[in-house]
Amino acid sequence: MSYPVWTVPVAAVVLMSFTATAAVLDAVLDSARRGGGWRERVGRPVWEAARLLRQRRRTTVAPDALLWRLGTSGPLVVALLMAVVIPLGGRAVTDPVVGVVWFNAFDVALWLLWWCAGWGANSVYGLVGGYRFVAQALAYELPLMFALTAPAVAAGSLRLSEVVAAQDRVWFVVWAPVAFLVFLLAVTGFSVWGPLSYPAGWDVAAGVLAEPSGVDRLLLLTGRYALLAAGAGMATALFLGGGAGPLLPGWLWSGLKILAVLAVLVAMRRRLPILRADRVMKRAWLVLLPLTLVQLLVVSVLTYGGS
């Protein structure tokens, strides 16, 4: 089931609305000391956008301009392309047979894009940040892939509408809680957010964010929130039954669940310190990866037993 072509801009607007919501949530959750009634904070994304539209762009000495541009605008484009397959109330703009793989392919594209964002400026801090992303991705990507497989196995399909439909009785988060949590962690990973914002570390003057200014920076920061929103949308479809729920229409249920997941993702930023890749690599491979494999085994056996 899918919508006609005019729904593509609608999907883009919906994603950007969730993106803006994520930015507002982040401002509201900020625990600043004073000058901080929530009304003062809600407007922050607007002020930041205005500030960056006013600010001049920047170029450095012998930058790799093409790759840099690719890296600053790429994350937003990836989030928009992910949004094409994310169902809202059981239906998406398009519903390919390989919807889950589609999402996977684009989150891997982010390896290149974030690295480009760091590399392009010919700046030491940016370069270190770009390579930090690759190291971090080596830690989260495999658990993410196996976490993605769990709902697909349970539904016997890679088509997202069928994955959602297969949850009509029990949401997959019940069978696969570990996969759900791993998925959320990985979303913060490819969004360079909170505990996994190691590539944008404060210790290297914000790493991949050190050099872009003006509209370049605006695009990169927007892309970051958009990736969180797309990740929340995907989590809802894969693990939280999509638009399933009583009384309210399906699209509204989808929206509410996405909002809830988004709030959790945004809130993670203030709960934990940065998990540096060299410090968590061992735990990712020796704890997280086996855990997701066991999770997948459980789901496989349950699916086989239930069929």
Next chain:
Amino acid sequence: MDALPAVATMLALAAGGIAGLYLVHQVTAVAADPLRASPFVSGSPPAQHAMSRFHVRWYTVTLLFLAFDVEMLFMYPWALVVADKGAGAIVEMFAFLGVLMAGVVYAWREGALRWS
């Protein structure tokens, strides 16, 4: 809608939106052309170009990753048929994954996951 036109439309939208934003920025920014400045090295001019043969100390992890990444090629088709094929498919796949995990444990014992 088929995937291809949907994706093409979204790509066109994204490109148009980003191009539009750059155009808006030309008008709103204090200056339309970018400022050429030295990259930030916390107060000093950079001594050399930063782009360099970066010492990627975690290269052994990339090899481990490749093994699993290739395995994912089997994983997706397997996910579609596991319910039909039954116990045999589960045993075979997890035996294979077990072998890969043994590789991970070996690499860990060899110190591949620790580099600082």
Next chain:
Amino acid sequence: MVVDGWLDRLAARRPHVLLAITPGATAARLATEDALVDVGAVVTASPADADVLVVVGYPGEEMADAIGDVWRQLPGPRVRTQVVDPAAAGAAIRAAVAGLSGGGQRAEALRRHDEWRTGADHRNDGDPDESPGHRGHAEHGGHGESMPMPGGLMMAERADDRDGLKLDVLEVTLGPVLADWPAGLVVTAAVQGDVVRKVDARVVGAESTAVPSFWDGADGRRRAAAHLDSLARLLAVVGWPAMAQRVRVVRDAALGAGPVSDVRSRLAVVDRRLRRSRTLRWATDGLGVLTPQMARRLDVTGPAARAADDGGDVTARWRCWLTDADAVLAGRDPGPAVGPRGRGRGDRTASAALLDAACRLMVGLDLAAARIVLASFDPDPDEIAVAVPRRVED
């Protein structure tokens, strides 16, 4: 333009500020941090993101050069201001933010195109033929491997790494204008990838470095605030800004006039949260171990020396700050002549010993770990009156 005024007003609601802090200006720094919160400004880590550059204290000549370099990197709209008198911080910050709006910014932007070139002219005192990359690197000329590249910058040289590979070595300077970094400290590091191979540290002085450190003295509350100030910097470097902010709030309470019991109860909340955090321990455990023998040999005293008996890693040091802060708040005599970082020996101050220890332990670590180790010693440049260069190779 109409749009300009409209955008200006929105943009000025939350300006981003880069701080350039000189040694000996701790009081002015604290006042500045406070004033920034009042106008809704946020501290940023890089000039590309900054609208306002705040110079805190009187920079000496070398520091002023570095600040000038960073100032040229602000894309604009930009305003530069200076805070010397703590009482004047609020007015200076408000005036700076007001300066971000208005037609003057466009006029200034039209005059700036290539700050790399103007920076080169500036650094070489008006000799535009001498490109900036050559400054101080004449010794590379004889190697034959390096050649001038676009922008007048050199390519990186190669050297053996610890695995026996020949890899590029970059010379990276950390400080003096760097967020949550000891004021005026400059660490020149040779890095391969992001591994620090060689460290060379010095303090570029303020105009006058003869002032006693803000944190010295027999006042228990100020002593506690000194430790919390260090802790907040460490947490920021570790990458936990929300927690760093909470610690700064307790620090300000300790410096304020409220009842001690209130400060202690706030500290207890933060203390529990930090000691319970497993992820913080992942970040700091086993890092930068200072053994008791090393501590004695290097004349390290104060909390860092006590932490050496308790494991000696970064975790032990931040725990020691927490314990000491609460102890002095509870009334333990901080000792009359001893600063928060220890007593020093002869003409070598406690902070000089801490810097020495930190530099030795930074070698061989990656940039993140190296910065965390340095932050866990947190040498106070106010104490290091004379710039003493020290060089460590692995």
